[in-house]
Amino acid sequence: MDLTLHVWRQKGPQDKGKLETYPAKNVSPDMSFLEMLDEINDGLIRQGKDPIAFDHDCREGICGMCSQVINGRPHGKQEQTTVCQLHMRQYSDGDEIFIEPWRAKAFPVQKDLIVDRTSLDVIMQAGGYVSCHTGGVPDANVHPIPKPVADYAMDAAECIGCGACIAACPNSSAMLFTSAKVAQLAALPQGKPEARKRVKAMTEALLDEGFGNCTNHYECEAACPKGISVKFIAKLNREYLKSLMPTSTEA
Amino acid sequence: MNLFKSTVGRKILMAVTGLCLVGFISVHLLGNLSVFWGADAINAYAKHLHDLGPLVWVFRLIMLGLFAVHITFGIQLYLENRAATPDNYAVQKTLVTTFSAKTMVFTGLIVLAFLLYHLLHFTVQITNPEISARNLALVDGHLDVFTMVTKSFQNVFIALVYIIAMIALLLHLMHGISSWVQTLGWSTGSSQDKVTALGKIVAIVYGLAYIAIPLLLLARIVK
Ligand code: HEM
Ligand code: SF4
Ligand code: FES
Numbered sequence: 441m442d443l444t445l446h447v448w449r450q451k452g453p454q455d456k457g458k459l460e461t462y463p464a465k466n467v468s469p470d471m472s473f474l475e476m477l478d479e480i481n482d483g484l485i486r487q488g489k490d491p492i493a494f495d496h497d498c499r500e501g502i503c504g505m506c507s508q509v510i511n512g513r514p515h516g517k518q519e520q521t522t523v524c525q526l527h528m529r530q531y532s533d534g535d536e537i538f539i540e541p542w543r544a545k546a547f548p549v550q551k552d553l554i555v556d557r558t559s560l561d562v563i564m565q566a567g568g569y570v571s572c573h574t575g576g577v578p579d580a581n582v583h584p585i586p587k588p589v590a591d592y593a594m595d596a597a598e599c600i601g602c603g604a605c606i607a608a609c610p611n612s613s614a615m616l617f618t619s620a621k622v623a624q625l626a627a628l629p630q631g632k633p634e635a636r637k638r639v640k641a642m643t644e645a646l647l648d649e650g651f652g653n654c655t656n657h658y659e660c661e662a663a664c665p666k667g668i669s670v671k672f673i674a675k676l677n678r679e680y681l682k683s684l685m686p687t688s689t690e691a
Numbered sequence: 692m693n694l695f696k697s698t699v700g701r702k703i704l705m706a707v708t709g710l711c712l713v714g715f716i717s718v719h720l721l722g723n724l725s726v727f728w729g730a731d732a733i734n735a736y737a738k739h740l741h742d743l744g745p746l747v748w749v750f751r752l753i754m755l756g757l758f759a760v761h762i763t764f765g766i767q768l769y770l771e772n773r774a775a776t777p778d779n780y781a782v783q784k785t786l787v788t789t790f791s792a793k794t795m796v797f798t799g800l801i802v803l804a805f806l807l808y809h810l811l812h813f814t815v816q817i818t819n820p821e822i823s824a825r826n827l828a829l830v831d832g833h834l835d836v837f838t839m840v841t842k843s844f845q846n847v848f849i850a851l852v853y854i855i856a857m858i859a860l861l862l863h864l865m866h867g868i869s870s871w872v873q874t875l876g877w878s879t880g881s882s883q884d885k886v887t888a889l890g891k892i893v894a895i896v897y898g899l900a901y902i903a904i905p906l907l908l909l910a911r912i913v914k
Contacts, residue, residue: 446781448781459781509780509782511784512782512783512784513784513786538781538782540780540781543776543777543778543779543780544775544776544777545774545775545776545777546775608786610772610776610785610788610793611772611775611776612775612776612777613698613772613775615698639699640697643697643698643699644697646698647697647698647771650774650775652771652772652774652775653698653702653771653772654698654702655702655768655772655792655795655870656792656866656870656873657785657787657792657793658787658788659785659786659787659788661787662786662787663786669880670873670878670880670883671878671879671880671881671883674873674876674877674878674879674880675876676699676876677702677703677873677874677875677876679876680697680699680700680703680876681703681876684694
Protein backbone atom coordinates (compact mmCIF):
# COMPACT_ATOMS: atom_id res chain seq x y z
CA MET A 441 0.00 0.00 0.00
CA ASP A 442 1.03 3.61 -0.49
CA LEU A 443 0.69 6.11 2.34
CA THR A 444 1.41 9.78 2.99
CA LEU A 445 3.20 10.57 6.24
CA HIS A 446 3.26 13.95 7.94
CA VAL A 447 6.08 13.73 10.47
CA TRP A 448 7.15 16.25 13.11
CA ARG A 449 10.73 17.29 12.40
CA GLN A 450 12.65 19.33 14.94
CA LYS A 451 16.43 19.67 14.87
CA GLY A 452 16.91 20.15 18.59
CA PRO A 453 15.31 21.36 21.83
CA GLN A 454 15.57 25.01 20.74
CA ASP A 455 14.32 24.52 17.17
CA LYS A 456 10.71 25.47 16.46
CA GLY A 457 10.03 22.36 14.40
CA LYS A 458 7.42 21.65 11.75
CA LEU A 459 5.54 18.87 10.01
CA GLU A 460 7.22 17.43 6.90
CA THR A 461 5.47 15.27 4.35
CA TYR A 462 6.97 11.96 3.12
CA PRO A 463 5.46 9.44 0.73
CA ALA A 464 5.63 5.81 1.97
CA LYS A 465 5.52 3.51 -1.06
CA ASN A 466 4.94 -0.25 -1.18
CA VAL A 467 4.34 -0.62 2.53
CA SER A 468 3.75 -4.26 3.51
CA PRO A 469 0.77 -4.85 5.81
CA ASP A 470 2.96 -7.24 7.82
CA MET A 471 5.40 -4.53 8.82
CA SER A 472 5.23 -2.99 12.25
CA PHE A 473 4.81 0.77 12.38
CA LEU A 474 8.45 1.19 13.41
CA GLU A 475 9.66 -1.08 10.58
CA MET A 476 7.75 1.13 8.20
CA LEU A 477 9.62 4.15 9.64
CA ASP A 478 12.92 2.21 9.36
CA GLU A 479 12.29 1.88 5.62
CA ILE A 480 11.53 5.59 5.31
CA ASN A 481 14.76 6.33 7.17
CA ASP A 482 16.76 4.01 4.85
CA GLY A 483 15.43 6.06 1.96
CA LEU A 484 16.30 9.35 3.67
CA ILE A 485 19.82 8.15 4.46
CA ARG A 486 20.33 7.05 0.84
CA GLN A 487 19.31 10.55 -0.25
CA GLY A 488 21.84 12.00 2.18
CA LYS A 489 19.11 13.45 4.41
CA ASP A 490 18.75 13.34 8.17
CA PRO A 491 16.68 10.28 9.22
CA ILE A 492 13.63 10.69 11.46
CA ALA A 493 14.72 10.34 15.09
CA PHE A 494 12.38 8.21 17.21
CA ASP A 495 12.70 6.32 20.48
CA HIS A 496 12.45 2.53 20.64
CA ASP A 497 14.15 -0.35 22.38
CA CYS A 498 12.46 -3.70 22.96
CA ARG A 499 10.01 -3.54 20.05
CA GLU A 500 7.89 -6.05 21.92
CA GLY A 501 5.69 -3.77 23.95
CA ILE A 502 7.42 -3.96 27.32
CA CYS A 503 10.05 -1.22 27.60
CA GLY A 504 7.88 1.84 27.08
CA MET A 505 10.40 3.66 24.92
CA CYS A 506 8.40 4.01 21.71
CA SER A 507 6.43 7.23 21.93
CA GLN A 508 4.51 8.61 18.98
CA VAL A 509 1.19 10.33 18.66
CA ILE A 510 -0.33 8.91 15.49
CA ASN A 511 -3.29 10.73 14.00
CA GLY A 512 -3.99 12.36 17.33
CA ARG A 513 -3.74 9.23 19.49
CA PRO A 514 -0.72 8.25 21.59
CA HIS A 515 0.52 4.84 20.31
CA GLY A 516 -1.94 5.00 17.40
CA LYS A 517 -5.40 3.67 16.86
CA GLN A 518 -5.16 0.09 18.13
CA GLU A 519 -6.35 -0.23 21.71
CA GLN A 520 -3.91 -1.40 24.39
CA THR A 521 -1.05 -1.59 21.89
CA THR A 522 2.31 0.20 21.84
CA VAL A 523 3.58 1.78 18.60
CA CYS A 524 6.11 -1.02 18.20
CA GLN A 525 3.31 -3.61 18.30
CA LEU A 526 1.09 -1.68 15.92
CA HIS A 527 1.09 -3.19 12.44
CA MET A 528 0.53 -1.61 9.07
CA ARG A 529 -2.43 -3.92 8.41
CA GLN A 530 -4.34 -1.43 10.55
CA TYR A 531 -4.03 1.07 7.69
CA SER A 532 -5.18 1.05 4.10
CA ASP A 533 -3.87 2.33 0.80
CA GLY A 534 -3.99 6.12 0.45
CA ASP A 535 -4.15 6.85 4.20
CA GLU A 536 -2.65 10.10 5.49
CA ILE A 537 -0.80 9.57 8.76
CA PHE A 538 0.28 12.36 11.13
CA ILE A 539 3.13 11.41 13.46
CA GLU A 540 3.99 13.74 16.35
CA PRO A 541 5.95 13.53 19.60
CA TRP A 542 4.37 13.37 23.08
CA ARG A 543 3.43 16.93 23.97
CA ALA A 544 3.67 18.22 27.54
CA LYS A 545 5.73 20.99 29.14
CA ALA A 546 7.34 18.33 31.32
CA PHE A 547 8.42 16.36 28.22
CA PRO A 548 10.63 18.72 26.18
CA VAL A 549 11.25 17.53 22.61
CA GLN A 550 14.90 16.54 22.10
CA LYS A 551 14.75 15.82 18.39
CA ASP A 552 11.92 14.97 15.99
CA LEU A 553 9.79 12.38 17.83
CA ILE A 554 12.09 11.96 20.82
CA VAL A 555 11.09 13.62 24.09
CA ASP A 556 12.96 13.80 27.39
CA ARG A 557 11.02 11.76 29.98
CA THR A 558 13.40 12.35 32.89
CA SER A 559 10.51 13.94 34.77
CA LEU A 560 8.95 10.46 35.19
CA ASP A 561 12.22 9.24 36.73
CA VAL A 562 12.11 12.16 39.15
CA ILE A 563 8.61 11.09 40.26
CA MET A 564 9.92 7.53 40.74
CA GLN A 565 12.90 8.75 42.73
CA ALA A 566 10.55 10.63 45.03
CA GLY A 567 8.96 7.42 46.30
CA GLY A 568 8.40 4.74 43.70
CA TYR A 569 10.36 2.13 45.66
CA VAL A 570 10.48 0.31 48.98
CA SER A 571 13.54 0.95 51.10
CA CYS A 572 13.47 -2.18 53.29
CA HIS A 573 16.20 -4.80 52.85
CA THR A 574 14.66 -7.68 51.00
CA GLY A 575 17.51 -10.15 51.68
CA GLY A 576 17.63 -13.46 49.86
CA VAL A 577 14.71 -15.11 48.11
CA PRO A 578 12.10 -15.75 50.82
CA ASP A 579 10.27 -19.05 51.19
CA ALA A 580 6.97 -19.18 49.35
CA ASN A 581 4.02 -17.76 51.25
CA VAL A 582 6.13 -16.14 53.97
CA HIS A 583 4.10 -13.03 53.26
CA PRO A 584 0.48 -14.11 53.00
CA ILE A 585 -0.93 -12.01 50.15
CA PRO A 586 -4.48 -12.84 49.07
CA LYS A 587 -4.82 -13.66 45.36
CA PRO A 588 -7.08 -10.66 44.57
CA VAL A 589 -4.54 -8.33 46.19
CA ALA A 590 -1.67 -9.88 44.23
CA ASP A 591 -3.71 -9.55 41.02
CA TYR A 592 -4.52 -5.93 41.81
CA ALA A 593 -0.87 -5.10 42.39
CA MET A 594 0.10 -6.93 39.19
CA ASP A 595 -2.47 -4.95 37.21
CA ALA A 596 -0.92 -1.72 38.48
CA ALA A 597 2.60 -3.06 37.89
CA GLU A 598 1.80 -3.49 34.20
CA CYS A 599 2.61 0.20 33.67
CA ILE A 600 5.68 0.42 31.43
CA GLY A 601 6.26 4.13 32.09
CA CYS A 602 5.79 5.16 28.47
CA GLY A 603 4.04 8.47 29.19
CA ALA A 604 1.13 8.02 26.77
CA CYS A 605 -1.24 8.91 29.62
CA ILE A 606 0.42 12.33 29.84
CA ALA A 607 0.44 12.80 26.06
CA ALA A 608 -3.31 12.09 25.99
CA CYS A 609 -4.27 14.16 29.03
CA PRO A 610 -5.83 17.58 28.28
CA ASN A 611 -4.03 18.81 31.44
CA SER A 612 -0.74 16.99 30.80
CA SER A 613 -1.17 15.36 34.19
CA ALA A 614 0.94 12.35 35.15
CA MET A 615 -1.69 11.07 37.55
CA LEU A 616 -2.29 7.66 35.92
CA PHE A 617 1.43 6.83 35.87
CA THR A 618 1.93 8.02 39.46
CA SER A 619 -1.19 6.26 40.71
CA ALA A 620 -0.11 2.94 39.19
CA LYS A 621 3.09 3.09 41.26
CA VAL A 622 1.39 4.32 44.43
CA ALA A 623 -1.39 1.72 44.17
CA GLN A 624 0.92 -1.20 43.39
CA LEU A 625 3.13 -0.57 46.40
CA ALA A 626 0.34 0.43 48.78
CA ALA A 627 -1.48 -2.85 48.10
CA LEU A 628 1.46 -5.03 49.17
CA PRO A 629 2.87 -5.55 52.68
CA GLN A 630 6.37 -4.47 51.61
CA GLY A 631 5.06 -1.13 50.40
CA LYS A 632 2.73 -0.32 53.28
CA PRO A 633 5.26 1.10 55.79
CA GLU A 634 6.15 3.95 53.44
CA ALA A 635 2.69 4.40 51.89
CA ARG A 636 1.94 7.70 53.63
CA LYS A 637 5.26 9.27 52.79
CA ARG A 638 5.19 7.92 49.24
CA VAL A 639 1.85 9.34 48.11
CA LYS A 640 2.76 12.80 49.34
CA ALA A 641 6.28 12.78 47.91
CA MET A 642 5.28 11.42 44.51
CA THR A 643 2.34 13.78 43.99
CA GLU A 644 4.52 16.69 45.09
CA ALA A 645 7.21 15.69 42.58
CA LEU A 646 4.52 15.46 39.90
CA LEU A 647 3.65 19.14 40.35
CA ASP A 648 7.28 20.23 40.74
CA GLU A 649 8.15 18.57 37.43
CA GLY A 650 5.54 20.72 35.67
CA PHE A 651 2.78 18.18 35.08
CA GLY A 652 -0.83 19.36 35.40
CA ASN A 653 -3.54 18.37 37.87
CA CYS A 654 -5.99 15.54 37.22
CA THR A 655 -9.54 16.69 36.52
CA ASN A 656 -11.04 13.29 35.76
CA HIS A 657 -11.17 13.38 31.98
CA TYR A 658 -10.07 9.70 31.82
CA GLU A 659 -8.29 10.17 28.47
CA CYS A 660 -5.25 8.51 30.08
CA GLU A 661 -6.99 5.18 30.57
CA ALA A 662 -8.26 5.23 26.97
CA ALA A 663 -4.74 5.86 25.65
CA CYS A 664 -2.79 3.52 27.94
CA PRO A 665 -1.20 0.64 25.98
CA LYS A 666 -1.35 -1.51 29.11
CA GLY A 667 -4.96 -0.80 30.07
CA ILE A 668 -4.06 0.78 33.43
CA SER A 669 -7.41 1.68 35.02
CA VAL A 670 -8.31 5.05 36.52
CA LYS A 671 -9.42 3.09 39.58
CA PHE A 672 -5.77 3.41 40.60
CA ILE A 673 -6.18 7.21 40.61
CA ALA A 674 -9.12 6.75 43.01
CA LYS A 675 -6.80 4.53 45.07
CA LEU A 676 -4.12 7.26 45.06
CA ASN A 677 -6.72 9.78 46.22
CA ARG A 678 -7.70 7.39 49.04
CA GLU A 679 -4.06 6.91 49.99
CA TYR A 680 -3.66 10.69 50.10
CA LEU A 681 -6.73 11.07 52.32
CA LYS A 682 -5.40 8.33 54.62
CA SER A 683 -2.07 10.16 54.85
CA LEU A 684 -3.88 13.15 56.36
CA MET A 685 -4.98 11.12 59.39
CA PRO A 686 -2.60 11.10 62.35
CA THR A 687 -1.03 7.76 63.32
CA SER A 688 -0.07 6.43 66.74
CA THR A 689 3.64 6.46 65.88
CA GLU A 690 3.61 10.16 65.02
CA ALA A 691 4.20 12.55 67.88
CA MET B 692 3.19 20.03 50.92
CA ASN B 693 -0.03 20.90 52.66
CA LEU B 694 -3.62 20.39 51.63
CA PHE B 695 -3.83 23.82 49.97
CA LYS B 696 -0.82 23.23 47.74
CA SER B 697 -1.04 19.50 46.98
CA THR B 698 -2.49 18.48 43.64
CA VAL B 699 -4.79 15.94 45.31
CA GLY B 700 -5.48 18.12 48.35
CA ARG B 701 -6.85 20.97 46.26
CA LYS B 702 -8.97 18.58 44.21
CA ILE B 703 -10.41 17.20 47.43
CA LEU B 704 -11.22 20.71 48.65
CA MET B 705 -12.93 21.39 45.30
CA ALA B 706 -14.92 18.19 45.57
CA VAL B 707 -16.04 18.84 49.15
CA THR B 708 -16.99 22.47 48.48
CA GLY B 709 -18.60 21.45 45.17
CA LEU B 710 -20.67 18.87 47.02
CA CYS B 711 -21.78 21.43 49.61
CA LEU B 712 -22.78 23.72 46.73
CA VAL B 713 -24.80 20.86 45.24
CA GLY B 714 -26.51 20.56 48.63
CA PHE B 715 -27.27 24.27 48.50
CA ILE B 716 -28.69 24.22 44.98
CA SER B 717 -30.85 21.21 45.96
CA VAL B 718 -32.51 23.06 48.83
CA HIS B 719 -32.70 26.27 46.80
CA LEU B 720 -34.39 24.42 43.93
CA LEU B 721 -37.03 22.92 46.21
CA GLY B 722 -37.76 26.39 47.60
CA ASN B 723 -37.91 27.95 44.14
CA LEU B 724 -40.26 25.32 42.77
CA SER B 725 -42.84 26.58 45.27
CA VAL B 726 -43.55 29.32 42.73
CA PHE B 727 -45.52 26.67 40.81
CA TRP B 728 -47.76 26.23 43.84
CA GLY B 729 -48.83 29.87 43.63
CA ALA B 730 -48.29 33.17 45.40
CA ASP B 731 -49.00 31.93 48.93
CA ALA B 732 -46.49 29.12 48.73
CA ILE B 733 -43.49 31.15 47.56
CA ASN B 734 -44.34 34.15 49.73
CA ALA B 735 -44.51 31.87 52.77
CA TYR B 736 -41.13 30.34 51.75
CA ALA B 737 -39.60 33.83 51.48
CA LYS B 738 -41.07 34.80 54.85
CA HIS B 739 -39.60 31.69 56.51
CA LEU B 740 -36.16 32.61 55.19
CA HIS B 741 -36.46 36.19 56.44
CA ASP B 742 -37.65 35.01 59.86
CA LEU B 743 -34.35 33.17 60.33
CA GLY B 744 -32.87 36.60 61.14
CA PRO B 745 -29.15 36.50 62.02
CA LEU B 746 -28.97 32.85 60.96
CA VAL B 747 -29.34 34.09 57.39
CA TRP B 748 -26.04 35.93 57.78
CA VAL B 749 -24.29 32.88 59.21
CA PHE B 750 -25.54 30.96 56.23
CA ARG B 751 -24.41 33.66 53.79
CA LEU B 752 -20.92 33.67 55.27
CA ILE B 753 -20.67 29.90 54.92
CA MET B 754 -21.78 30.15 51.29
CA LEU B 755 -19.21 32.88 50.66
CA GLY B 756 -16.48 30.66 52.09
CA LEU B 757 -17.57 27.68 49.99
CA PHE B 758 -17.64 29.71 46.80
CA ALA B 759 -14.30 31.39 47.60
CA VAL B 760 -12.51 28.05 48.07
CA HIS B 761 -14.20 26.39 45.09
CA ILE B 762 -13.54 29.28 42.71
CA THR B 763 -9.99 30.06 43.87
CA PHE B 764 -8.80 26.50 43.41
CA GLY B 765 -10.87 26.03 40.27
CA ILE B 766 -9.13 28.93 38.56
CA GLN B 767 -5.74 28.01 40.01
CA LEU B 768 -5.93 24.41 38.78
CA TYR B 769 -7.12 25.59 35.38
CA LEU B 770 -4.18 28.01 35.01
CA GLU B 771 -1.66 25.40 36.15
CA ASN B 772 -3.08 22.84 33.74
CA ARG B 773 -2.92 25.26 30.87
CA ALA B 774 0.68 26.10 31.72
CA ALA B 775 1.53 22.37 31.77
CA THR B 776 0.11 21.84 28.29
CA PRO B 777 2.02 23.29 25.34
CA ASP B 778 0.71 24.27 21.92
CA ASN B 779 -1.68 21.74 20.58
CA TYR B 780 -1.11 18.74 18.42
CA ALA B 781 -1.66 19.18 14.69
CA VAL B 782 -4.17 16.35 15.03
CA GLN B 783 -5.74 15.54 18.38
CA LYS B 784 -8.48 13.07 19.12
CA THR B 785 -10.11 12.81 22.49
CA LEU B 786 -11.77 9.50 23.15
CA VAL B 787 -13.81 9.66 26.33
CA THR B 788 -13.78 13.15 27.81
CA THR B 789 -16.84 15.34 27.43
CA PHE B 790 -17.65 18.91 26.45
CA SER B 791 -18.77 19.60 30.01
CA ALA B 792 -15.51 18.27 31.50
CA LYS B 793 -13.46 20.47 29.16
CA THR B 794 -15.45 23.62 29.96
CA MET B 795 -15.73 23.37 33.77
CA VAL B 796 -13.92 26.63 34.48
CA PHE B 797 -15.98 28.54 31.89
CA THR B 798 -19.36 27.19 32.94
CA GLY B 799 -18.25 27.88 36.53
CA LEU B 800 -17.40 31.49 35.70
CA ILE B 801 -20.75 31.94 33.91
CA VAL B 802 -22.47 30.65 37.05
CA LEU B 803 -20.39 33.10 39.13
CA ALA B 804 -21.30 36.06 36.91
CA PHE B 805 -24.91 34.99 37.07
CA LEU B 806 -24.74 34.65 40.83
CA LEU B 807 -23.66 38.29 41.18
CA TYR B 808 -26.48 39.43 38.91
CA HIS B 809 -28.96 37.18 40.71
CA LEU B 810 -28.05 38.71 44.08
CA LEU B 811 -28.40 42.25 42.70
CA HIS B 812 -31.70 41.28 41.13
CA PHE B 813 -33.55 39.38 43.86
CA THR B 814 -31.58 40.03 47.07
CA VAL B 815 -30.32 43.63 46.82
CA GLN B 816 -33.14 44.38 44.34
CA ILE B 817 -31.49 47.22 42.43
CA THR B 818 -31.56 46.02 38.82
CA ASN B 819 -35.32 46.37 38.29
CA PRO B 820 -36.60 48.57 41.15
CA GLU B 821 -40.04 49.00 39.57
CA ILE B 822 -40.83 45.32 40.16
CA SER B 823 -38.79 44.82 43.36
CA ALA B 824 -40.69 43.25 46.22
CA ARG B 825 -39.74 46.10 48.52
CA ASN B 826 -41.46 48.59 46.18
CA LEU B 827 -44.57 46.49 45.73
CA ALA B 828 -47.62 46.56 47.98
CA LEU B 829 -47.41 44.13 50.90
CA VAL B 830 -49.72 41.12 50.86
CA ASP B 831 -51.04 40.04 54.27
CA GLY B 832 -48.26 42.08 55.85
CA HIS B 833 -45.35 40.44 54.03
CA LEU B 834 -43.32 40.99 50.87
CA ASP B 835 -44.88 40.07 47.53
CA VAL B 836 -42.05 37.89 46.22
CA PHE B 837 -44.42 36.07 43.87
CA THR B 838 -45.22 39.21 41.86
CA MET B 839 -41.54 40.18 41.73
CA VAL B 840 -40.63 36.75 40.34
CA THR B 841 -43.47 36.46 37.83
CA LYS B 842 -43.06 40.05 36.57
CA SER B 843 -39.29 39.52 36.26
CA PHE B 844 -39.55 36.42 34.15
CA GLN B 845 -42.19 37.94 31.89
CA ASN B 846 -39.31 40.17 30.81
CA VAL B 847 -37.55 38.37 27.93
CA PHE B 848 -34.10 39.75 28.78
CA ILE B 849 -34.20 38.67 32.42
CA ALA B 850 -35.66 35.28 31.59
CA LEU B 851 -32.96 34.67 28.96
CA VAL B 852 -30.17 35.57 31.39
CA TYR B 853 -31.53 33.01 33.83
CA ILE B 854 -32.06 30.33 31.20
CA ILE B 855 -28.54 30.69 29.78
CA ALA B 856 -27.01 30.63 33.26
CA MET B 857 -28.98 27.51 34.13
CA ILE B 858 -27.72 25.79 30.97
CA ALA B 859 -24.19 26.60 32.17
CA LEU B 860 -25.05 25.14 35.59
CA LEU B 861 -26.44 22.02 33.92
CA LEU B 862 -23.18 21.56 31.98
CA HIS B 863 -21.12 22.14 35.14
CA LEU B 864 -23.10 19.50 36.96
CA MET B 865 -22.91 17.04 34.04
CA HIS B 866 -19.26 16.56 34.98
CA GLY B 867 -19.17 17.75 38.58
CA ILE B 868 -22.02 15.80 40.07
CA SER B 869 -20.23 12.47 39.56
CA SER B 870 -16.60 13.61 39.39
CA TRP B 871 -16.30 13.95 43.17
CA VAL B 872 -16.82 10.19 43.61
CA GLN B 873 -13.48 9.63 41.87
CA THR B 874 -11.78 12.60 43.55
CA LEU B 875 -12.67 11.37 47.03
CA GLY B 876 -11.42 7.91 46.11
CA TRP B 877 -14.76 6.11 46.30
CA SER B 878 -14.85 4.69 42.79
CA THR B 879 -13.61 1.22 41.95
CA GLY B 880 -13.18 1.49 38.19
CA SER B 881 -16.14 -0.67 37.24
CA SER B 882 -18.42 1.48 39.40
CA GLN B 883 -17.36 4.83 37.95
CA ASP B 884 -19.15 4.31 34.61
CA LYS B 885 -22.46 3.80 36.39
CA VAL B 886 -21.82 6.70 38.72
CA THR B 887 -21.02 8.95 35.75
CA ALA B 888 -24.21 7.90 33.93
CA LEU B 889 -26.30 8.46 37.05
CA GLY B 890 -24.62 11.83 37.59
CA LYS B 891 -25.60 12.94 34.10
CA ILE B 892 -29.24 12.01 34.72
CA VAL B 893 -29.28 13.90 38.02
CA ALA B 894 -27.62 16.92 36.37
CA ILE B 895 -30.25 16.96 33.63
CA VAL B 896 -33.08 16.75 36.19
CA TYR B 897 -31.59 19.67 38.17
CA GLY B 898 -30.93 21.67 35.03
CA LEU B 899 -34.39 21.18 33.54
CA ALA B 900 -36.10 21.95 36.84
CA TYR B 901 -34.11 25.17 37.21
CA ILE B 902 -34.73 26.15 33.57
CA ALA B 903 -38.46 25.40 33.90
CA ILE B 904 -38.98 28.31 36.31
CA PRO B 905 -38.00 31.23 34.03
CA LEU B 906 -39.18 29.36 30.92
CA LEU B 907 -42.71 28.57 32.09
CA LEU B 908 -43.12 32.06 33.54
CA LEU B 909 -41.83 33.68 30.34
CA ALA B 910 -44.24 31.58 28.26
CA ARG B 911 -46.98 32.59 30.75
CA ILE B 912 -47.86 28.95 31.25
CA VAL B 913 -47.58 29.80 34.94
CA LYS B 914 -48.79 33.28 35.99
C1 HEM C 1 -23.73 26.46 42.45
C2 HEM C 1 -22.57 26.49 41.92
C3 HEM C 1 -21.59 25.34 41.75
C4 HEM C 1 -21.73 23.99 41.99
C5 HEM C 1 -22.96 23.26 42.51
C6 HEM C 1 -20.47 23.35 41.66
C7 HEM C 1 -20.20 22.00 41.78
C8 HEM C 1 -19.02 21.39 41.43
C9 HEM C 1 -18.69 20.02 41.66
C10 HEM C 1 -19.57 19.00 42.38
C11 HEM C 1 -17.45 19.80 41.13
C12 HEM C 1 -16.69 18.49 41.10
C13 HEM C 1 -15.48 18.39 41.96
C14 HEM C 1 -14.67 17.20 41.58
O1 HEM C 1 -14.21 17.08 40.44
O2 HEM C 1 -14.45 16.34 42.41
C15 HEM C 1 -17.00 21.04 40.58
C16 HEM C 1 -15.79 21.24 39.95
C17 HEM C 1 -15.34 22.45 39.46
N1 HEM C 1 -15.97 23.67 39.57
FE1 HEM C 1 -17.77 23.98 40.37
N2 HEM C 1 -19.60 24.29 41.20
C18 HEM C 1 -20.25 25.53 41.25
C19 HEM C 1 -19.74 26.76 40.92
C20 HEM C 1 -18.50 26.97 40.36
C21 HEM C 1 -17.95 28.26 40.06
C22 HEM C 1 -18.63 29.62 40.34
C23 HEM C 1 -16.74 28.06 39.48
C24 HEM C 1 -15.87 29.19 39.00
C25 HEM C 1 -14.68 29.11 38.60
C26 HEM C 1 -16.52 26.61 39.42
C27 HEM C 1 -15.42 25.97 38.87
C28 HEM C 1 -15.17 24.62 38.95
C29 HEM C 1 -14.01 23.98 38.40
C30 HEM C 1 -12.88 24.65 37.63
C31 HEM C 1 -14.10 22.63 38.74
C32 HEM C 1 -13.04 21.58 38.49
C33 HEM C 1 -13.40 20.70 37.42
C34 HEM C 1 -12.68 19.43 37.49
O3 HEM C 1 -11.98 19.15 38.45
O4 HEM C 1 -12.85 18.71 36.53
N3 HEM C 1 -17.60 25.99 39.99
N4 HEM C 1 -17.96 22.01 40.77
S1 SF4 D 1 -0.10 4.33 32.91
FE1 SF4 D 1 -0.17 3.44 30.83
S2 SF4 D 1 0.11 5.19 29.48
FE2 SF4 D 1 0.78 5.87 31.51
S3 SF4 D 1 2.99 5.48 31.57
FE3 SF4 D 1 2.01 3.63 32.42
S4 SF4 D 1 1.75 2.26 30.64
FE4 SF4 D 1 2.18 4.31 29.78
S1 FES E 1 9.84 -0.27 21.82
FE1 FES E 1 9.61 -1.15 23.82
S2 FES E 1 7.48 -0.85 24.18
FE2 FES E 1 7.68 -0.18 22.13
